[in-house]
């Protein structure tokens with residue numbers, strides 16, 4: 516079976532190379548609306564979206580902090596592969612479904628980006644850097660509210676790579692009970 520939604524799900528793949536072309540305000544808003552339309556447990560809407568342009572200096576600081584924590588040397592690319600825009604999703608700490616809700620929202624946005632012909636990358640590797648000893652500093656810079664923590668991010672832009680979607684083993688991962 517196929518239809519528009521299924522074909523977008525099947526086409527999406529992580530993009531790790533982007534051109535310098537910006538995405539339009541309309542494209543960005545469409546992607547954010549897809550995140551806002553995502554369901555949340557008990558309709559709590561406890562997730563927040565911080566939009567940051569790829570040239571914001573806080574991203575270099577974050578990249579350095581991530582590398583410091585991981586003991587990594589300078590990498591050929593920063594953690595977001597020089598994408599023109601990032602969306603950081605944070606969620607209320609005291610809510611059981613915070614990570615699940617953030618995950619649903621990020622995938623909604625990744626699929627929306629794909630449907631607009633844009634590439635995206637879900638990013639979790641800065642989790643420890645954003646929630647570690649410099650949490651207050653980065654939360655201030657990214658305007659993550661008090662009582663909220665970073666969960667997951669999405670980089671978006673015009674992709675310049677053309678990766679095939681990942682494969683899977685249906686019988687390994689699915690059990691019909």
Ligand SMILES: Cc1cc2nc3c(=O)[nH]c(=O)nc-3n(C[C@H](O)[C@H](O)[C@H](O)COP(=O)(O)O)c2cc1C
Nearest residue numbers: 527528529531636637638639640641667678680681
């Ligand atoms: C929760 C989560 C965190 C991820 N964090 C990163 C990341 O920090 N850096 C990265 O390059 N890819 C990251 N990815 C992308 C995965 O590596 C990618 O989705 C996986 O390899 C499957 O490839 P595909 O997205 O092309 O299907 C993350 C994906 C998920 C779902």
